[in-house]
Amino acid sequence: MTFTVSYRPRSMRSLAIAEEDRATFSARSSSEGIERLQVSRDDYHTPVMENETVTSFASFEQGVVIDATLGGGGHALALLRAYPQLRVLGIDRDPEARARASQTLAPFAGRFMIAAATFSDVAGVVAAHRDWIGSDDVIGVLMDLGVSSHQLDAGERGFSFRSDAPLDMRMDPTSGRTAAQYIAQAEVHDFTRLLRANGEDRFAGAIARSVINSLPTTTAELSAAVERAVPMAARRKGHVATRVFQALRIAVNDEVAQLEAGLAGALEVLAPAGVLVVIAYHSGEDRVVKSTFNNWATGGCHCSHELGCVCGAIPLVVVERASARLASTTEISQNPRARSARFRIARKVSA
Helix, strand or coil: CCCCCCCCCCCCCCCCCCHHHHHHHHHCCHHHHHHCCCECCCCCCCCCCHHHHHHCCCCCCCEEEEECCCCCCHHHHHHHHHCCCEEEEEEECCHHHHHHHHHHCHHHCCCEEEEECCHHHHHHHHHHCHHHHCCCCEEEEEEECCECHHHHHCHHHCCCCCCCCECCCCCCCCCCCCHHHHHHHCCHHHHHHHHHHCCCCCCHHHHHHHHHHHCCCEHHHHHHHHHHHCCHHHCCCCCCCHHHHHHHHHHHCCHHHHHHHHHHHHHHHCCCCCEEEEEECCHHHHHHHHHHHHHHHHCCCCCCCCCCCCCCCCCCEEECCCCCECCCHHHHHHCHHHHHCEEEEEEECCC
16 A cells, blocks of 8 residues: 655645436436435535534534545635644545545645545554654544546546546556446446346346346446346436446445444544544445444343343444435535435444
8 A cells, every 4th residue: 555645844724416316307306316326526526414413523622634535625725724633634536536625625734634545544654644644633534425427527437427538447547346347347246236236136147147248338338238238128317337337336346335434443442422423325325324333332232122121231432413414405406416325423432
Protein backbone atom coordinates (compact mmCIF):
# COMPACT_ATOMS: atom_id res chain seq x y z
CA MET A 1 0.00 0.00 0.00
CA THR A 2 1.36 3.42 -0.94
CA PHE A 3 0.37 6.81 0.37
CA THR A 4 0.13 10.18 -1.31
CA VAL A 5 0.54 13.30 0.79
CA SER A 6 -1.05 16.62 -0.16
CA TYR A 7 -0.28 19.27 2.41
CA ARG A 8 2.08 22.08 3.40
CA PRO A 9 3.41 22.86 6.87
CA ARG A 10 0.53 23.41 9.20
CA SER A 11 -1.04 26.85 9.39
CA MET A 12 -4.33 27.89 10.99
CA ARG A 13 -7.68 22.27 7.45
CA SER A 14 -22.36 4.42 -4.95
CA LEU A 15 -24.35 2.47 -5.52
CA ALA A 16 -25.80 6.62 -5.77
CA ILE A 17 -28.75 7.16 -8.15
CA ALA A 18 -29.00 4.86 -11.11
CA GLU A 19 -28.12 6.41 -14.42
CA GLU A 20 -31.66 6.21 -15.67
CA ASP A 21 -32.81 7.91 -12.45
CA ARG A 22 -30.84 10.99 -13.38
CA ALA A 23 -32.85 11.33 -16.57
CA THR A 24 -36.25 10.30 -15.22
CA PHE A 25 -36.24 11.38 -11.58
CA SER A 26 -39.30 13.61 -11.83
CA ALA A 27 -41.41 10.74 -13.14
CA ARG A 28 -40.32 8.03 -10.72
CA SER A 29 -41.55 7.05 -7.26
CA SER A 30 -39.13 7.84 -4.47
CA SER A 31 -39.70 4.40 -2.92
CA GLU A 32 -37.77 2.70 -5.72
CA GLY A 33 -34.48 4.52 -5.34
CA ILE A 34 -32.60 2.52 -2.73
CA GLU A 35 -32.71 -0.63 -4.83
CA ARG A 36 -30.80 0.80 -7.81
CA LEU A 37 -27.21 1.66 -8.64
CA GLN A 38 -26.42 4.88 -6.84
CA VAL A 39 -23.98 7.75 -7.18
CA SER A 40 -22.90 9.51 -4.04
CA ARG A 41 -21.42 12.67 -5.50
CA ASP A 42 -22.08 14.64 -8.70
CA ASP A 43 -18.69 15.29 -10.29
CA TYR A 44 -17.26 15.31 -6.79
CA HIS A 45 -18.78 18.68 -5.86
CA THR A 46 -22.17 18.31 -4.13
CA PRO A 47 -21.91 16.04 -1.08
CA VAL A 48 -25.11 14.34 -0.02
CA MET A 49 -26.55 15.21 3.41
CA GLU A 50 -23.77 17.70 4.00
CA ASN A 51 -25.52 19.53 6.83
CA GLU A 52 -26.22 16.30 8.72
CA THR A 53 -22.62 15.20 8.28
CA VAL A 54 -21.12 18.48 9.44
CA THR A 55 -23.44 18.70 12.44
CA SER A 56 -22.34 15.23 13.57
CA PHE A 57 -18.92 16.62 14.52
CA ALA A 58 -20.05 19.86 16.17
CA SER A 59 -19.26 18.80 19.74
CA PHE A 60 -15.51 18.27 19.31
CA GLU A 61 -13.03 20.93 20.36
CA GLN A 62 -10.22 19.39 18.32
CA GLY A 63 -9.19 16.17 16.63
CA VAL A 64 -8.86 14.34 13.33
CA VAL A 65 -11.71 13.10 11.14
CA ILE A 66 -11.00 10.19 8.81
CA ASP A 67 -12.85 10.71 5.54
CA ALA A 68 -12.57 7.08 4.47
CA THR A 69 -14.24 7.65 1.08
CA LEU A 70 -12.70 10.97 0.14
CA GLY A 71 -13.80 11.20 -3.50
CA GLY A 72 -13.27 14.72 -4.73
CA GLY A 73 -13.21 16.08 -1.18
CA GLY A 74 -16.72 17.53 -0.90
CA HIS A 75 -17.49 16.40 2.64
CA ALA A 76 -13.92 17.05 3.77
CA LEU A 77 -14.14 20.59 2.42
CA ALA A 78 -17.36 21.22 4.36
CA LEU A 79 -15.80 19.94 7.58
CA LEU A 80 -12.64 22.01 7.20
CA ARG A 81 -14.66 25.13 6.51
CA ALA A 82 -16.98 24.58 9.47
CA TYR A 83 -14.42 23.57 12.11
CA PRO A 84 -11.02 25.30 12.13
CA GLN A 85 -10.04 23.10 15.09
CA LEU A 86 -10.34 19.86 13.11
CA ARG A 87 -8.06 18.16 10.60
CA VAL A 88 -8.97 15.57 7.97
CA LEU A 89 -7.14 12.44 6.84
CA GLY A 90 -8.73 11.38 3.55
CA ILE A 91 -8.60 7.92 2.00
CA ASP A 92 -9.36 6.94 -1.60
CA ARG A 93 -8.09 4.25 -3.95
CA ASP A 94 -9.02 6.18 -7.11
CA PRO A 95 -6.05 8.28 -8.30
CA GLU A 96 -8.34 10.67 -10.19
CA ALA A 97 -10.35 11.30 -7.02
CA ARG A 98 -7.22 11.93 -4.98
CA ALA A 99 -5.96 14.43 -7.55
CA ARG A 100 -9.27 16.28 -7.53
CA ALA A 101 -9.43 16.31 -3.73
CA SER A 102 -5.92 17.75 -3.55
CA GLN A 103 -7.10 20.70 -5.65
CA THR A 104 -10.36 21.10 -3.76
CA LEU A 105 -8.72 21.13 -0.33
CA ALA A 106 -5.67 23.20 -1.29
CA PRO A 107 -6.90 26.31 0.61
CA PHE A 108 -6.63 24.28 3.82
CA ALA A 109 -3.04 23.14 3.35
CA GLY A 110 -1.60 21.80 6.57
CA ARG A 111 -4.95 20.59 7.87
CA PHE A 112 -5.43 17.64 5.57
CA MET A 113 -3.58 14.63 4.28
CA ILE A 114 -4.56 12.16 1.56
CA ALA A 115 -3.75 8.44 1.58
CA ALA A 116 -3.88 6.11 -1.41
CA ALA A 117 -5.71 3.13 0.05
CA THR A 118 -9.12 1.53 0.41
CA PHE A 119 -11.46 2.39 3.26
CA SER A 120 -11.27 -1.25 4.36
CA ASP A 121 -7.73 -0.49 5.59
CA VAL A 122 -8.67 2.54 7.66
CA ALA A 123 -6.85 1.11 10.70
CA GLY A 124 -3.67 0.60 8.68
CA VAL A 125 -3.86 4.12 7.26
CA VAL A 126 -4.24 5.62 10.72
CA ALA A 127 -1.31 3.57 12.02
CA ALA A 128 0.87 4.70 9.11
CA HIS A 129 0.05 8.36 9.76
CA ARG A 130 0.42 8.48 13.53
CA ASP A 131 3.18 11.05 13.24
CA TRP A 132 0.87 13.39 11.33
CA ILE A 133 -2.07 12.73 13.65
CA GLY A 134 0.16 13.37 16.62
CA SER A 135 -1.54 13.76 19.98
CA ASP A 136 -4.95 14.44 18.47
CA ASP A 137 -7.71 11.87 18.85
CA VAL A 138 -9.50 10.35 15.88
CA ILE A 139 -12.85 11.83 16.78
CA GLY A 140 -14.74 10.75 13.67
CA VAL A 141 -14.86 8.46 10.67
CA LEU A 142 -17.01 9.21 7.64
CA MET A 143 -17.96 6.68 4.96
CA ASP A 144 -19.94 8.00 2.00
CA LEU A 145 -20.47 4.81 0.02
CA GLY A 146 -21.21 4.44 -3.67
CA VAL A 147 -19.74 5.38 -7.01
CA SER A 148 -19.45 9.02 -8.07
CA SER A 149 -21.12 10.32 -11.21
CA HIS A 150 -17.66 11.47 -12.27
CA GLN A 151 -16.66 7.81 -12.43
CA LEU A 152 -19.85 6.99 -14.32
CA ASP A 153 -19.33 9.86 -16.73
CA ALA A 154 -15.75 8.80 -17.48
CA GLY A 155 -16.77 6.30 -20.17
CA GLU A 156 -13.33 4.73 -20.37
CA ARG A 157 -13.71 3.46 -16.78
CA GLY A 158 -16.41 0.99 -17.89
CA PHE A 159 -18.91 1.73 -15.10
CA SER A 160 -21.60 3.01 -17.45
CA PHE A 161 -23.83 1.55 -20.13
CA ARG A 162 -24.33 5.01 -21.64
CA SER A 163 -21.14 4.79 -23.69
CA ASP A 164 -19.30 1.86 -25.24
CA ALA A 165 -16.00 1.27 -23.47
CA PRO A 166 -13.82 -1.57 -22.20
CA LEU A 167 -15.59 -3.45 -19.43
CA ASP A 168 -13.38 -2.39 -16.52
CA MET A 169 -15.28 -1.09 -13.43
CA ARG A 170 -12.28 -1.04 -11.09
CA MET A 171 -12.27 1.78 -8.56
CA ASP A 172 -8.49 1.55 -8.69
CA PRO A 173 -7.74 1.10 -12.40
CA THR A 174 -4.14 0.14 -11.66
CA SER A 175 -4.82 -3.17 -9.92
CA GLY A 176 -7.18 -6.13 -9.69
CA ARG A 177 -9.43 -7.94 -12.14
CA THR A 178 -11.56 -6.01 -14.60
CA ALA A 179 -15.25 -6.80 -14.95
CA ALA A 180 -14.50 -8.57 -18.24
CA GLN A 181 -11.94 -10.77 -16.51
CA TYR A 182 -14.34 -11.46 -13.66
CA ILE A 183 -17.00 -12.67 -16.11
CA ALA A 184 -14.48 -14.81 -18.00
CA GLN A 185 -13.62 -16.65 -14.76
CA ALA A 186 -17.13 -16.85 -13.26
CA GLU A 187 -19.33 -19.94 -13.00
CA VAL A 188 -22.97 -19.59 -14.03
CA HIS A 189 -24.37 -20.54 -10.62
CA ASP A 190 -22.06 -18.10 -8.80
CA PHE A 191 -22.94 -15.27 -11.17
CA THR A 192 -26.64 -16.08 -10.74
CA ARG A 193 -26.31 -15.78 -6.96
CA LEU A 194 -24.53 -12.45 -7.36
CA LEU A 195 -27.33 -11.08 -9.55
CA ARG A 196 -30.03 -12.27 -7.15
CA ALA A 197 -28.22 -10.67 -4.23
CA ASN A 198 -28.44 -7.38 -6.12
CA GLY A 199 -32.11 -7.47 -7.03
CA GLU A 200 -32.22 -9.49 -10.26
CA ASP A 201 -34.57 -12.28 -9.21
CA ARG A 202 -36.78 -13.56 -11.98
CA PHE A 203 -34.27 -13.57 -14.83
CA ALA A 204 -31.01 -13.93 -12.89
CA GLY A 205 -30.27 -17.39 -14.28
CA ALA A 206 -31.07 -16.46 -17.86
CA ILE A 207 -28.97 -13.31 -17.64
CA ALA A 208 -26.04 -15.17 -16.09
CA ARG A 209 -26.06 -17.78 -18.86
CA SER A 210 -26.35 -15.15 -21.59
CA VAL A 211 -23.53 -13.03 -20.19
CA ILE A 212 -21.11 -15.89 -19.55
CA ASN A 213 -21.83 -17.51 -22.91
CA SER A 214 -21.11 -14.25 -24.74
CA LEU A 215 -18.03 -13.27 -22.66
CA PRO A 216 -18.46 -9.50 -23.17
CA THR A 217 -15.39 -7.27 -23.13
CA THR A 218 -17.18 -3.93 -23.57
CA THR A 219 -20.08 -2.22 -21.87
CA ALA A 220 -22.16 -2.41 -25.05
CA GLU A 221 -21.60 -6.15 -25.34
CA LEU A 222 -22.65 -6.64 -21.71
CA SER A 223 -25.82 -4.61 -22.24
CA ALA A 224 -26.66 -6.61 -25.36
CA ALA A 225 -26.18 -9.90 -23.51
CA VAL A 226 -28.58 -8.78 -20.78
CA GLU A 227 -31.14 -7.55 -23.31
CA ARG A 228 -31.13 -10.94 -25.05
CA ALA A 229 -32.05 -12.64 -21.77
CA VAL A 230 -34.94 -10.43 -20.66
CA PRO A 231 -38.18 -10.33 -22.68
CA MET A 232 -39.26 -6.85 -23.65
CA ALA A 233 -42.62 -7.25 -21.89
CA ALA A 234 -40.91 -8.06 -18.59
CA ARG A 235 -38.53 -5.13 -18.48
CA ARG A 236 -38.75 -2.47 -15.79
CA LYS A 237 -38.66 1.21 -16.49
CA GLY A 238 -35.13 2.35 -17.16
CA HIS A 239 -32.23 0.37 -18.56
CA VAL A 240 -32.54 -3.39 -18.37
CA ALA A 241 -28.87 -3.83 -17.40
CA THR A 242 -28.77 -1.43 -14.43
CA ARG A 243 -28.67 -4.07 -11.70
CA VAL A 244 -26.24 -6.24 -13.64
CA PHE A 245 -23.79 -3.34 -13.87
CA GLN A 246 -24.28 -2.69 -10.15
CA ALA A 247 -23.70 -6.33 -9.24
CA LEU A 248 -20.53 -6.51 -11.31
CA ARG A 249 -19.16 -3.29 -9.83
CA ILE A 250 -19.77 -4.60 -6.31
CA ALA A 251 -18.06 -7.90 -7.11
CA VAL A 252 -15.10 -6.44 -9.00
CA ASN A 253 -14.34 -4.04 -6.16
CA ASP A 254 -15.19 -6.53 -3.39
CA GLU A 255 -17.44 -3.90 -1.88
CA VAL A 256 -19.26 -6.00 0.71
CA ALA A 257 -16.06 -7.33 2.27
CA GLN A 258 -14.52 -3.86 2.00
CA LEU A 259 -17.45 -2.38 3.91
CA GLU A 260 -17.38 -5.01 6.66
CA ALA A 261 -13.63 -4.56 7.16
CA GLY A 262 -13.92 -0.79 6.99
CA LEU A 263 -16.58 -0.65 9.68
CA ALA A 264 -14.50 -2.83 11.99
CA GLY A 265 -11.42 -0.68 11.36
CA ALA A 266 -13.36 2.50 11.99
CA LEU A 267 -14.51 1.29 15.40
CA GLU A 268 -10.94 0.30 16.23
CA VAL A 269 -9.42 3.71 15.47
CA LEU A 270 -12.14 5.89 16.98
CA ALA A 271 -11.44 7.52 20.30
CA PRO A 272 -14.05 7.03 23.05
CA ALA A 273 -17.10 9.20 22.27
CA GLY A 274 -15.97 9.45 18.64
CA VAL A 275 -18.62 9.18 15.92
CA LEU A 276 -18.93 6.96 12.88
CA VAL A 277 -21.10 8.33 10.08
CA VAL A 278 -22.11 6.09 7.17
CA ILE A 279 -24.16 7.13 4.15
CA ALA A 280 -25.39 4.16 2.08
CA TYR A 281 -27.21 4.23 -1.26
CA HIS A 282 -28.62 0.76 -1.80
CA SER A 283 -30.32 -1.74 0.46
CA GLY A 284 -27.48 -4.28 0.50
CA GLU A 285 -25.00 -1.77 1.89
CA ASP A 286 -27.52 -0.34 4.33
CA ARG A 287 -28.35 -3.81 5.70
CA VAL A 288 -24.68 -4.43 6.45
CA VAL A 289 -24.36 -1.09 8.24
CA LYS A 290 -27.59 -1.52 10.22
CA SER A 291 -26.73 -5.07 11.26
CA THR A 292 -23.21 -4.09 12.31
CA PHE A 293 -24.39 -1.11 14.33
CA ASN A 294 -27.05 -3.22 16.05
CA ASN A 295 -24.51 -5.89 16.95
CA TRP A 296 -22.15 -3.30 18.40
CA ALA A 297 -24.94 -1.58 20.32
CA THR A 298 -25.88 -4.82 22.08
CA GLY A 299 -22.34 -6.07 22.47
CA GLY A 300 -23.43 -9.15 20.54
CA CYS A 301 -25.97 -10.09 23.21
CA HIS A 302 -28.65 -12.61 22.18
CA CYS A 303 -30.30 -13.03 25.56
CA SER A 304 -34.10 -12.92 25.67
CA HIS A 305 -35.69 -9.55 26.27
CA GLU A 306 -37.92 -11.05 28.96
CA LEU A 307 -35.03 -12.31 31.09
CA GLY A 308 -32.62 -9.52 30.33
CA CYS A 309 -28.94 -9.87 29.52
CA VAL A 310 -27.16 -12.58 31.48
CA CYS A 311 -24.21 -13.10 29.14
CA GLY A 312 -22.25 -10.04 30.25
CA ALA A 313 -22.15 -8.46 26.81
CA ILE A 314 -20.71 -4.97 26.76
CA PRO A 315 -22.15 -2.44 24.26
CA LEU A 316 -19.51 -0.85 22.05
CA VAL A 317 -21.53 2.02 20.60
CA VAL A 318 -24.67 4.02 21.06
CA VAL A 319 -26.72 4.20 17.87
CA GLU A 320 -28.34 7.57 17.30
CA ARG A 321 -31.66 6.11 16.08
CA ALA A 322 -33.01 2.73 15.02
CA SER A 323 -34.02 3.84 11.53
CA ALA A 324 -31.81 5.55 9.00
CA ARG A 325 -32.11 9.29 8.59
CA LEU A 326 -33.24 10.38 5.12
CA ALA A 327 -32.45 13.51 3.16
CA SER A 328 -34.91 16.36 3.48
CA THR A 329 -37.42 17.07 0.75
CA THR A 330 -35.65 20.37 0.18
CA GLU A 331 -32.31 18.69 -0.43
CA ILE A 332 -33.87 16.08 -2.70
CA SER A 333 -35.52 18.79 -4.80
CA GLN A 334 -32.16 20.52 -5.20
CA ASN A 335 -29.98 17.42 -5.35
CA PRO A 336 -31.96 14.38 -6.63
CA ARG A 337 -29.15 11.89 -5.97
CA ALA A 338 -29.85 12.38 -2.24
CA ARG A 339 -33.19 10.62 -2.66
CA SER A 340 -31.74 7.17 -1.95
CA ALA A 341 -29.28 8.14 0.78
CA ARG A 342 -29.54 6.35 4.11
CA PHE A 343 -27.63 8.16 6.87
CA ARG A 344 -26.64 6.29 10.04
CA ILE A 345 -24.50 7.41 12.96
CA ALA A 346 -23.03 5.58 15.95
CA ARG A 347 -21.03 6.99 18.84
CA LYS A 348 -18.32 4.85 20.42
CA VAL A 349 -18.95 4.14 24.07
CA SER A 350 -16.64 6.06 26.37
CA ALA A 351 -14.13 4.01 28.32
